Amino acid sequence: MCGIFGMVRGGGRPVESNVLAAMKTALHHRGPDGNGIFAEGPVGLGNTRLAVVDTAGGSQPVIDPSSGAAIVYNGELFNHLELRAELESVGWCFRTHSDTEVVLAAFCVWGEDCVLRFNGMYAFAVFDPKARRVFIARDPAGIKPLYLTETADGLAFASEAKALLPIAGRRPDWQALWGYLTYGYMAPDCSPFAGITKFPAGSLAWIDLELPAARLAVRPYWQPRFGCGAPLAEGEAVDRLDALLSQAVKHELMSDVPVGLFLSGGLDSSAVAYYAARRHGQAISSFGLAFEETTHDESNDARTVARHLGIEHKELMFSPALVREGLRRVTETMDEPFGDSTVVPLLMLSRFAREHVTVVLTGWGGDEVLAGYPTLTAHRVASLYRRLPGMLAHGLVPALVDRLPVSDKYLSFEFKARRFLRGMKLTPEQQHFLWMGYFDDAFKHALLTPDVTAQVAQQDSLAHFAGMAAGMAEPTLTDRIMHLDFRYFLHGNGLFQADRMTMAASLEARVPLLNKQMLDFALPLPAGLKMAGGTPKGLLKKALAPHLPPAILSKPKKGFGPPSGHWVRSVFGPLLDHLFSRERIEAQGILNHATVARLLAEHRELKADHGRTLWALMSLQLWYDRFILDQASPLERAA
Known part of the structure; x- marks a missing residue:
């Protein structure tokens, strides 16, 4: 796991070493174990390294001595041993045991099709000096980040937007921030800085160095498709899910440094803990949080799972002093505004875990892949609510909800009832983002000054979701909602904070529930099968029923909510x-x-x-x- 950065210029103009040095400094926290820069004429590539695989021999950039091709790579390739054997069988000679060298060799042998063979989380760039081109790719789920900015004659890229500020400047993008105030996170294609965007997940690109201005030619090599697969018997689906989860966790336990678990007591992290304990035994440790506020504390559930699985559990009590310290550190680190307060305890938990391990396995992605969000059930209820007479739907019921007392309890009935009534006149896809979001467009006009709103060309934050839904291949509303959550909430909220907060602590977070083999199996499953028994994540619960305490399997969805x-x-x-x-x-x-x-x-x-x-x-x-x-x-x- 690393931070990567680079700069490419057209017309043969050399890159500037001082710019590369500034980018390296900005990403030091992502890789405190080493760094390196490759510069050859119009191409500069750099890396800051967190050593996880081949700690002694995996320094970057890696250069192939025969072709001169050079790579910088951020991530982990979980099938690198299998690919290494395949490449050796066709005559490739490796000099290190690192997965970075496997990625470079795969590119040299198979070209851009190499990404179709990868099972991992990654963002990388390869300079091919013979073809005079640079190749860039990012993993299918978008687990590892990559930001871009264009210059007058080329472009630059980096694992975090802050590394591009010396090039792009410090200007807010109010169109992107208008969206932030709706979603609570940045949309998957933009950043809060004018001139800085995100390289799309599941995509690859070429940059031709012979052009006067080096520009990207981007195209997707993978796209999510929900519910479009062939029907499968429930028993067979349970057995295959169990086998794939076991295999995914086995692959992602791969490491030359200590590995642990984040354990909240929720179903997803408990599932990962079960398969990890079965593979790794009691030697693996789990890490969790306890809150003084009992309405938000789930630490007893985490301890219950740890005891049941026989693993050592380490707990951090999140005191007011840690809350203040956490926000201070988040503010220094987080180069995007973020509406979810989970980042504060997550950063401090990551720092706590880093005292013991270098890698953690987490449960992120289970809700998006296996239909875990309560909103999926709420949409079914909403379809019935829309059929009520107007006097009830828009008069009596909202008046009763307005009289409910305000509660600090996490996901209280009052909070859910008020949220449910929002956007009943919108399409379900638009309503979904209103349910999940923060400020509607009308309120933003009262919140922001006219000088700011004048800089926002498109002020309907939800308009494009209706068009997106119409163009989707998914057969049901539930599948379309899951697709949108995968592209927006998972990328913008879950994976963003997972990467940014763990890497701020120089800790690598892995997400076995988003393993490529899991995606290929689970995404095409019919939504009704994923919600077996009519409950969110019903299929996962059936797969885990023999292995986890009944109280964990039956507990209502709560999430990590400070x-x-x-x-x-x-x-x-x-x-x-x-x-x-x-x-x-x-x-x-x-x-x-x-x-x-x-x-x-x-x-x-x-x-x-x-x-x-x-x-x-x-x-x-x-x-x-x-x-x-x-x-x-x-x-x-x-x-």
């Missing part, structure tokens, strides 16, 4: 007063002070639960101060 509503009232109250003071807001000219002040007052007086939205605004403001204005964090003096 008490952000409580935090913004208490531990971060002074910080919000500082960030959103009238003087400060009016001087910056971005937010409307009266609107923000109303949100704060209603939340503090328990008239409404604005915990999520206030956190999203706080994250936006902290990001703007740190990465646009380049100011020191106000956390030390304000918190």
Whole structure:
């Protein structure tokens, strides 16, 4: 696992060594074990290395002595031993035991088709000096990130957007940020910085160095397709899922350094823990969090699973002091605003785990791949709700819901009821993002100043989802919703925070539930089969029924939800007063002070639960101060 970066220029103009050096410094945290730069005329490639496989011999960039081809690579290739044997059978001679060299050899032998043989998580770039081209690719699920920016005569890329700021500059992209205020994360094709975009998942690209201005020619080599497979008997599906999960975890335990688990007590992390314990035995350790707020604490479930599987469980109590320290470190690290407060405990858990291991297996991706979100059931109910008489649907029921008392309980009935009623006049696909989101477009006009909204050309944040849904091959609404969650929520929320927070602690996170073999099997399964018994993740529950405690299998979906509503009232109250003071807001000219002040007052007086939205605004403001204005964090003096 590493950070990679590079610069390509057209017309034979040489890359600038000082720019490459600045990019390397920005990505040091991703690879504290070593670094290297390859520069040859118009091409510069660099790497910062976290040594996991072949710790002694896997330094990068790797250069093939016969062809001169050079590679920088971020990720893990879980089938590299099989591919190594295949390449050796056709005469390839390896000099190291690293998977990076296998990726380079595969490219040299099979060209761009090499990615069709890979089972892993990766983003990499190869310079082919004979063809005078550069090749770039990213894994199918988008587990490993890659950002791009164009220059006058070429382009640059890096594992994190912050490494491109010396080239692209520090300008906010208000169109992208308009979307952030809806979703709570950046959409999969953009960044919050003007001129910086994301290289698409499951895609490859060539850059021709002979052109006056080197530009990307991008095309997909893999795309998700949900529910489009042939029918399968439930018993056979359970057996195949069990075998594939076992195989995926076995592959992803591959490492030359200590490996552990993130364990929350939820179904997905418990599933990974079961298969890892079966393969690895009691030598593997799990790591989890405990919250002082009992409404959000699931630590007892994690301990129950660990005891049941006979693995050693290490727990971090997330105290108010750690909350403050966590946000300070997140603010210094996170180069995108992020509306989900999970990043704070995740970073501190990653730092805690890094004291013991270098790699962790996690449960991310299970909800998107195996139909785990409660919203899938909610959409079925919503289709019935739309048939109610208008007096009930738009009058009596909303009036009753408005009278419900505000609760700090995670996913309280009041929160879910209010959320459910949003967007009943939209298409289901659009309503889904309104349910999952933060601010609607009308509220954003009251939240942002006219100077900012004037920079947003497309102000309907949900319009394109109707067109996307119409063009999808998926046969059912449930499959279309899962596809959209895979492309948006998984990429923008789950995988983004998984990569960014673990790598900030120099810890590698792996996601066996998104293993390529799992994707090829699970995505095409009919939605009804994944939700066997009519319950989210029903198929997974049947596969795990012989192996996990019944209480874990039957517990309602909760997710990893810190008490952000409580935090913004208490531990971060002074910080919000500082960030959103009238003087400060009016001087910056971005937010409307009266609107923000109303949100704060209603939340503090328990008239409404604005915990999520206030956190999203706080994250936006902290990001703007740190990465646009380049100011020191106000956390030390304000918190």
